[in-house]
Amino acid sequence: MKKLTILSAAAVLTLTAPVAAQWNASRADSHAPIGVMGDHLHEAGEVMLSYRYMTMTMEGSRIGSDPVADADIVSPSGEGFMITPTRMPMTMQMFGAMFAPSDRITFMAMLPLVSSSMDHVTRHGGAFTTESSGMGDIRVGAMVGLADWANQSLHLNAMVGLPTGSIEQMDVLPISEGREVQLPYPMQTGSGTFDLHPGLTWLGQAGDWSWGAQGNATIRTGRNSRDWALGNRVQGSAWWSRLLSRNLSAGLRLVATRTGDIDGMDAAPSVNPAMVPTARTDLRGGTLVEGGFSVNLYIPQARAFRIAGELLLPIAQNLDGPQLETDLTFVLGLQIVPIQH
Numbered sequence: 001m002k003k004l005t006i007l008s009a010a011a012v013l014t015l016t017a018p019v020a021a022q023w024n025a026s027r028a029d030s031h032a033p034i035g036v037m038g039d040h041l042h043e044a045g046e047v048m049l050s051y052r053y054m055t056m057t058m059e060g061s062r063i064g065s066d067p068v069a070d071a072d073i074v075s076p077s078g079e080g081f082m083i084t085p086t087r088m089p090m091t092m093q094m095f096g097a098m099f100a101p102s103d104r105i106t107f108m109a110m111l112p113l114v115s116s117s118m119d120h121v122t123r124h125g126g127a128f129t130t131e132s133s134g135m136g137d138i139r140v141g142a143m144v145g146l147a148d149w150a151n152q153s154l155h156l157n158a159m160v161g162l163p164t165g166s167i168e169q170m171d172v173l174p175i176s177e178g179r180e181v182q183l184p185y186p187m188q189t190g191s192g193t194f195d196l197h198p199g200l201t202w203l204g205q206a207g208d209w210s211w212g213a214q215g216n217a218t219i220r221t222g223r224n225s226r227d228w229a230l231g232n233r234v235q236g237s238a239w240w241s242r243l244l245s246r247n248l249s250a251g252l253r254l255v256a257t258r259t260g261d262i263d264g265m266d267a268a269p270s271v272n273p274a275m276v277p278t279a280r281t282d283l284r285g286g287t288l289v290e291g292g293f294s295v296n297l298y299i300p301q302a303r304a305f306r307i308a309g310e311l312l313l314p315i316a317q318n319l320d321g322p323q324l325e326t327d328l329t330f331v332l333g334l335q336i337v338p339i340q341h
């Protein structure tokens with residue numbers, strides 16, 4: 001018992017070791033790399049507005065962790081599909097607002113606008129591109145402080161995804177005789193389901209360094225009106241940042257994301273699982289591990305203005321494929337606090 005008391009006293013001392021280190025919210029690195037959502041709480045009465053611009057490029061396919069040539073996917077002696085996607089660039093703009101009624105709770109809302117295009121080749125050497133754009137799924141919810149030590153904190157992320165995005169995006173296919181028809185799952189801008197986004201976030205600062213970790217999940221509740229649901233998702237992320245000067249920090253991040261396959265299926269004839277891998281509900285899942293490089297710039301004099309960028313590169317991916325691999329993701333973000341504490 002005595003031993004335990006000494007041990008826990010030692011643990012408390014270790015956790016609070018840099019005695020002078022009080023959590024400082026006015027540092028460039030007091031916000032996580034910009035690709036992390038829901039990383040920080042605000043002080044009572046504060047309002048923050050944010051804008052993010054994200055681009056993601058996917059090119060070439062994999063089965064498991066092995067690359068597979070487009071020619072093999074459409075070859076009768078290979079994977080046997082008639083069509084395969086070769087490349088998919090995607091951009092997302094995200095508008096966010098945060099409001100803290102107390103030091104403990106920060107409410108948050110995020111509105112995404114999504115735009116995608118997908119290039120394809122066919123078995124007979126044809127090529128075509130489909131496009132879609134529109135509103136994605138709005139997220140609303142709160143972050144709730146659970147604990148804080150001198151230089152560390154833990155909070156709960158409790159967000160809900162609303163089915164505001166479209167699951168009826170259409171475009172012309174070579175086989176559709178000029179008519180617009182239902183596009184496969186990855187070209188839809190929404191999930192069509194109410195989704196739960198629970199998470200836990202841990203933050204710490206010591207000297208010129210800071211760190212954080214976040215675990216989060218996306219849980220679909222039931223199927224959408226077209227009788228399918230995107231796969232559930234779990235994600236773990238950890239980051240380390242260093243202050244380079246008073247208002248500038250640079251960081252590294254490691255992110256692992258596991259996505260499940262689709263439940264149910266779209267009954268539209270154009271979403272034909274024998275034609276193209278993107279119409280196969282069992283070829284949407286996989287695991288992606290990415291490394292991130294980030295920079296945060298903070299200008300406290302200009303209404304706590306922040307500008308930040310993060311570049312994410314894949315380290316490993318294991319996909320239920322053939323499925324397009326992720327090549328590069330870039331996030332640029334602006335944040336401003338018009339109503340300060």
Ligand SMILES: [Cu+2]
Nearest residue numbers: 040042048098
């Ligand atoms: Cu904020």
